[in-house]
Amino acid sequence: MDLASYCTAYIKTCPDYIDLYNKMIEAEEICRQLWEKYTDRLLLHGDLYHDNILLGKNGYCAIDPIGVIGDPVFNIPIYF
Numbered sequence: 001m002d003l004a005s006y007c008t009a010y011i012k013t014c015p016d017y018i019d020l021y022n023k024m025i026e027a028e029e030i031c032r033q034l035w036e037k038y039t040d041r042l043l044l045h046g047d048l049y050h051d052n053i054l055l056g057k058n059g060y061c062a063i064d065p066i067g068v069i070g071d072p073v074f075n076i077p078i079y080f
Contacts, residue, residue, distance in 0.1 A: 004028065038071035048075050 008028065011021045045052070046066030054061045068074075 034074075035070075038073050040071040041069055042072055044068050044070050044072065044075050046075070 008021070008024045011017050011024060014021075044065075044067075045062050046068040047064060048062060052062055052064045054063060
């Protein structure tokens with residue numbers, strides 16, 4: 001069981017957090033749909049923002065990657 005599934009299963013056992021549980025289920029479904037729609041599987045930076053992009057004599061360089069797998073489209077929203 002992955003961490004996300006474990007957390008979702010735990011939250012389900014807490015009656016005070018039923019709204020959170022429902023949102024977690026909804027988020028998992030959205031992630032599943034996006035994973036199926038965008039099918040390229042490449043190593044992504046995962047934490048791309050202006051402080052992680054340097055300009056040097058050889059051009060731009062992205063530093064401090066988290067290193068996640070996914071479609072390159074998923075690097076874009078994090079930058080903005």
